[in-house]
Amino acid sequence: MKALILEKYMNLTYKDVPTPEIGPDEVLVNVKACGICGSDVHGMDGSSGRRIPPVIMGHEASGIIDQVGENVTNWQAGDRVTFDSTIYHLDDWYSRRGHYNLSDGRKVLGVSCDDYRRYGALAEYVAVPHHILYNIPEGVNFNQAAMVEPIAVAFHAVELTPIAIDSAAVVVGTGMIGLSVIQALRIKGCGRIIAVDLDDQRLGLATKVGADIALNPQSDDVPAKAKEITNGRGADIAFEAVGMEAPVNTAIQSVRRGGTVTLLGNVTAEISMPLQAVVTQQIRLQGSCAIANEYPAVLDMMERGRINTDVFLSKTAPLSEGGTWFKKLYDKEPGLIKVILNP
Numbered sequence: 001m002k003a004l005i006l007e008k009y010m011n012l013t014y015k016d017v018p019t020p021e022i023g024p025d026e027v028l029v030n031v032k033a034c035g036i037c038g039s040d041v042h043g044m045d046g047s048s049g050r051r052i053p054p055v056i057m058g059h060e061a062s063g064i065i066d067q068v069g070e071n072v073t074n075w076q077a078g079d080r081v082t083f084d085s086t087i088y089h090l091d092d093w094y095s096r097r098g099h100y101n102l103s104d105g106r107k108v109l110g111v112s113c114d115d116y117r118r119y120g121a122l123a124e125y126v127a128v129p130h131h132i133l134y135n136i137p138e139g140v141n142f143n144q145a146a147m148v149e150p151i152a153v154a155f156h157a158v159e160l161t162p163i164a165i166d167s168a169a170v171v172v173g174t175g176m177i178g179l180s181v182i183q184a185l186r187i188k189g190c191g192r193i194i195a196v197d198l199d200d201q202r203l204g205l206a207t208k209v210g211a212d213i214a215l216n217p218q219s220d221d222v223p224a225k226a227k228e229i230t231n232g233r234g235a236d237i238a239f240e241a242v243g244m245e246a247p248v249n250t251a252i253q254s255v256r257r258g259g260t261v262t263l264l265g266n267v268t269a270e271i272s273m274p275l276q277a278v279v280t281q282q283i284r285l286q287g288s289c290a291i292a293n294e295y296p297a298v299l300d301m302m303e304r305g306r307i308n309t310d311v312f313l314s315k316t317a318p319l320s321e322g323g324t325w326f327k328k329l330y331d332k333e334p335g336l337i338k339v340i341l342n343p
Helices: 038-044 148-159 176-187 200-208 222-228 245-254 275-280 295-303 319-330
Strands: 002-008 011-016 026-035 060-068 080-083 125-129 133-135 169-172 193-196 213-215 235-240 255-263 284-287 313-318 338-342
Touching: 002 319, 011 319, 026 080, 038 319, 060 125, 060 148, 133 295, 148 176, 148 295, 169 176, 169 222, 169 245, 176 193, 176 200, 193 200, 193 222, 193 245, 200 213, 213 222, 222 245, 235 245, 245 255, 245 275, 313 319, 319 338
Parallel strands: 169 193, 169 235, 193 213, 235 255, 255 284, 313 338
Antiparallel strands: 002 011, 026 060, 026 125, 026 338, 060 080, 080 133
């Protein structure tokens, strides 16, 4: 099969590799669409430490089942599927409690780190356990299904966060995850939503999908504006979808006493933050990791048109052109949010 391989940092090669062999509890999926995640772009230069070459990256994907393992009875060749990015054990302590995203020994497709290497879906075929599969509804195409994973990440964060119908929210970072958070907040009935980003074009998309106010911290005082629309208190909740020190602190400074800040961004390993402000204002800080059972809801809302996926999709291209599009994303070419490669 053909695959896009990170052979060394900053060097992606499109080449022939062996087709994966499946185990008794796995299926072989003929990949039809695979998105380039921001974590893959950061992994390309070695900065994340989670894409150690050689590795086939890619975990946002969809396709058609080509083969099923001998123990697989509820799936068959020809089924249209997407799949979770997390590979987990069904009998794990966390999995049994509905938190498979935290399970012992969990692995992520397309990740190569000190603990494990699991080849991903930037290839013609990928092998995955059958218990992470989901049927693609009739009204959802392969490109849309390849976006379920990042959208589900955003919905998971929103599910973790206390939201009332009059909640004021701040969303820092309006890439695909942040834009998905805004849509999830609208679906949940959130009140005022402030979108924050350094990119005015992305802020325009944020208002298109449901943000009431768009602020650029280079010219706007975000915490002051959050107080202005909440009678001087600050936002009830904030979401940080960048993963760097400045936006995390913007989120913390924008919530009221007793507010909640949910952290989704995961670029910087360590940051400094205003600890005394967090403690004395009783601000709740929580991380949100991956996905835990949000796929069915996201697929259903996609089919019913409640999630705008068109706003995310910047470009589709053949897998053979993957190296070019990784470079464009790495160089932060204007206007790019989600690039999907089609093997």
